[in-house]
Amino acid sequence: MPDTRYIAIVDDHTMFRKGLAALVNLFPRYEVLFQASDGREMIERLKYQRLPDIILLDVTMPRMDGYEAAEWLRQHQPDIHVLALSTMESEIAIIKMIRHGAKGYILKDAEPEELKLAFDEVCSRGFFFNDLVTRKVMQSISQLVNENSPLHALVKLSQRELEFIRRACSEKSYQEIAKEMFVSERTVDGYREALFRKLNVSTRVGLVLYAVKHNLVVI
Structure with a gap:
């Protein structure tokens, strides 16, 4: 099929990996291209066969774990989408x-429908951020913006925009942020929309992830 999307599964638990491969092969338009037990084996497999569209990558593995493997893919095969796979909700x-470049994070006990949705979202939008990712990202960011950190080379942010980003990287509502900044909710809406345009994001989660990726916040 011309529109088939190819998946690789990298996980050190053989029975789980094979069972997951059987499940993925049942999804319409998706086919498991290869399996590997860790990051090093994944790299070897990528040397001599076609590249997958998505790699399901376990976080905790021997020899080369998910963090190292994702970073290697980010540097050497950036066109491959990485979906992190784990039992950890940390x-x-x-x-x-x-x-390290993952486009989404899914738990191993997720329902098959969520995994299929993750594939569809990554293929169509380039990322998959479910409720777990959104909640954990918001909870984890508690430090102020590091004003000395380098900003993206092409983006100039005002002090008020930086302050808005810092406050947006929390679980506060936009109404609460407006009160803390002593401005109207309409002004806060203006900050948000301007930042969405400048940073090429479309959601609050996207704004938070941009801030984390470019060291605009310390976690």
Whole structure:
């Protein structure tokens, strides 16, 4: 099929990996291209066969874990989408994987429908941020914007925009942010829309993840 999307599964638990491969092969338009037990085997497999569209990457593995493998893919095969796969709900694990290039994070006990949705979203939009990722990212960011950190080379942010980003990287509502900044809610809406345009994001989660990726906040 011309529109088939190819998946690779990298996980050190053989029975789980094979069972997951059987499940993925049942999804319309998706086919498992290869399996690997860790990051090093994944690299070897990528040397001599076609590249997958998505790699399901376990976070905790021997020899080369998910963080190292995701970083290698980010540097050497950036066109491959990485979906992190784990039993851990830790915000540290989630954000580390995102900072190393993962386009989403899904738990191993997720329903098949969520995994299929993750594939569809990554293929169509380039990322998959479910409720777990959104909640953990928001909970984890509690430090102020580091004003000495380098900003993106092409983006100039005002002090008020930086302050808005810092406050947006929390669980506060926009109404609460407006009160803390002593401005109207309409002004806060203006900050948000201007930043969405400048940073090429479309949601608050996207804004938070941009701030994390470019060291605008310390976690």
